[in-house]
Amino acid sequence: MTDGTEPNSEDVSAEFIEAGRLLFAKECKFVAGAAIEEMLPELELTEVAFAGRSNVGKSSLINALTNRNTLARTSNTPGRTQQINFFELGGRLHLVDLPGHGYAKASKEKIDIWTDLVNSYLKGRSTLRRVLLLVDARHGLKVTDREIMDMLDVAAVSYQIILTKVDKSNKSDVKSLTEKIKMELARRPAAHPEIMLTSSTKGIGIEELRAELAAMAEEIG
Secondary structure: OOOOOOOOHHHOOHHHHHHHHHHHOOOEEEEEEEOOHHHOOOOOOOEEEEEEEOOOOHHHHHHHHHOOOOOOOOOOOOOOOOOEEEEEEOOOEEEEEOOOEOOOOOOHHHHHHHHHHHHHHHHOOOOEEEEEEEEEOOOOOOHHHHHHHHHHHHHOOOEEEEEEOHHHOOHHHHHHHHHHHHHHHOOOOOEOOOOEEOEOOOOEOHHHHHHHHHHHOOOOO
């Protein structure tokens, strides 16, 4: 769904919606955390990574997708997650929670460590299928978001924009922002063309995003 603020189930077939529901009903468990490159685990399942500014609602979205309140830690102090966290979903997919970027109070040293770690992860991860770049629908793309997009374009890693908190903006503003971002994505080589609209609190877009991730998951014979 690329316009409006309420994705509807007609955009994704009932079969894929059900596949997403079944996948995300399975156990999702923490398997590894990496604060430095040497700690990055060697994993075989397909990976989908979540990236975004520290206050974009990344943890809330991961928790909403997995129907868990505490899988990804949320905090009133953005930027507390300082490592890459790996979660295994039903033995079919790894969800990868990247540290939030753009938090003003982070020291230059921490920002440099984060940048080096994420760069190492992005460049050397053959199992990484896509990065979901979360963007607050109220604020649009920021400089730090574009820096991540540049990094992903250079690394030739597919990424997709996920607008969060769409319930906090009116439909016309979200539609205008979506069209503006789509025009920018058209000039970027690694960008996925579809923008998904979500709200963790209202459940908007959760079924559709589950369905999309299920389509990327490993098939179990």
